[in-house]
Amino acid sequence: NAGVTQTPKFQVLKTGQSMTLQCAQDMNHEYMSWYRQDPGMGLRLIHYSVGAGITDQGEVPNGYNVSRSTTEDFPLRLLSAAPSQTSVYFCASSYSGARVGSPLHFGNGTRLTVT
């Protein structure tokens, strides 16, 4: 099993450009989520999904879109990149949203720089 796979590993964008961060999992997890990690701030939830066709906003959703057309994939779209979106992005999945006995499994991250 590959677990949670994120692509690309690194990306540099110019302000105003758009792009999609890819996330795929092969564990048949219903729950998927996107976090960003910034120095001194830990991981903050951007968007999450409890199943195909269902998405919801997290703590810091502005500037990001998501969709969940399949159980396996949960792409994160940056509509018009801004320097404030420079961060490391992590995708995570679990059977049922980090309940007891169902911790989140994380990908290895995408490091995004916006100039």
Place this chain on the structure above:
Amino acid sequence: DQQVKQNSPSLSVQEGRISILNCDYTNSMFDYFLWYKKYPAEGPTFLISISSIKDKNEDGRFTVFLNKSAKHLSLHIVPSQPGDSAVYFCAAKMRQLTFGSGTQLTVLP
């Protein structure tokens, strides 16, 4: 306003000794607490968890303690090993997970 706080950005411990990582939270509605470990250039990996109905959970060298009255969580690693050197995040769950800012643990050989 951070609901989950790790007030020590870094901690150094001698190999073989105990490492104690601390975490404080403000919301009494959190019902599940977890610790994650993160190596550079990798994603966080789950380490140990505890439900709010318990006050202690052990898994090998790792023990998590929960003090609900103080809203305090701690992770004990005994004995500490150089391979334990990593960033440790605590997390608390109500509807979603809220993470602390992390503590860099360095275990010195």
